[in-house]
Amino acid sequence: MMEQAADTTTEWRDVAAVEPQVRYANRELSWVDFNERVLQLAEDSRVPLLERIKFLAIYTVNLDDFFMIRVAGLHDQVDAGVDVRGKDGLSPGQVIDLIAQRVTELEERRVRCFEGLLPELSENGIHIRTCGECQEDELAELDRMFHEEIFPVLTPLAVGPGRPFPYISNLSLSLAVWLRDPVTNAETFARVKVPKEVLPRFISVGHSTLVPLEDLIARHLGDLFPGREVLRHSTFRVTRNG
Numbered sequence: 001m002m003e004q005a006a007d008t009t010t011e012w013r014d015v016a017a018v019e020p021q022v023r024y025a026n027r028e029l030s031w032v033d034f035n036e037r038v039l040q041l042a043e044d045s046r047v048p049l050l051e052r053i054k055f056l057a058i059y060t061v062n063l064d065d066f067f068m069i070r071v072a073g074l075h076d077q078v079d080a081g082v083d084v085r086g087k088d089g090l091s092p093g094q095v096i097d098l099i100a101q102r103v104t105e106l107e108e109r110r111v112r113c114f115e116g117l118l119p120e121l122s123e124n125g126i127h128i129r130t131c132g133e134c135q136e137d138e139l140a141e142l143d144r145m146f147h148e149e150i151f152p153v154l155t156p157l158a159v160g161p162g163r164p165f166p167y168i169s170n171l172s173l174s175l176a177v178w179l180r181d182p183v184t185n186a187e188t189f190a191r192v193k194v195p196k197e198v199l200p201r202f203i204s205v206g207h208s209t210l211v212p213l214e215d216l217i218a219r220h221l222g223d224l225f226p227g228r229e230v231l232r233h234s235t236f237r238v239t240r241n242g
Helices: 002-017 027-043 048-079 092-123 136-154 213-219
Strands: 157-159 173-180 187-193 201-203 207-210 231-237
Touching: 027 048, 027 092, 048 092, 136 201, 136 213, 173 213, 201 213, 207 213
Parallel strands: none
Antiparallel strands: 157 187, 173 187, 173 231, 201 207
């Protein structure tokens, strides 16, 4: 019995000598691992197709909530100069860096997963396409819908000297647009909010073709900024502190 007790004591000393990062799991990083398991369900070919799409959506909504609350809280600690380390030995700044690394890897997997599901969706009669992939008759119908239903609810906002930067609402989807004045050659920046709160996220055209709303808006940026040359555009979204 004495030998057994001595062995047990030695084992506990060995455990105590292990680095805290090994002995304890960080709460925030553990949550990222949980959300990865949701993504794994979307990647699993044994799961029904539409269920895989739903798991991708769940993964993304989870991530929004995580950044609005937990990651925002970590940033608040960094801004306040708080360097209280948990039992895992990690500072708030270190946790933020590790989260960024893990989430970047997971986002690359999410994109690959979604792109891999597009052919399967198409085989089952659901075609998600860009405007550049649509037929002429589909483009004509899309252009009609833009001018009649979408254009009236758009509010482009230019950003420049003397103009305050527009407020970007939480989780809103926007188009960033770089413009050039052909007369003065001056370049400006503008933001176009994608009105997904009042319009469908995907525009239905034809029997089974869906076009992203932002892609249709991007096709008509010249109509939104007459007299300006559209240099390039990109989509972006802001996740605010909850």
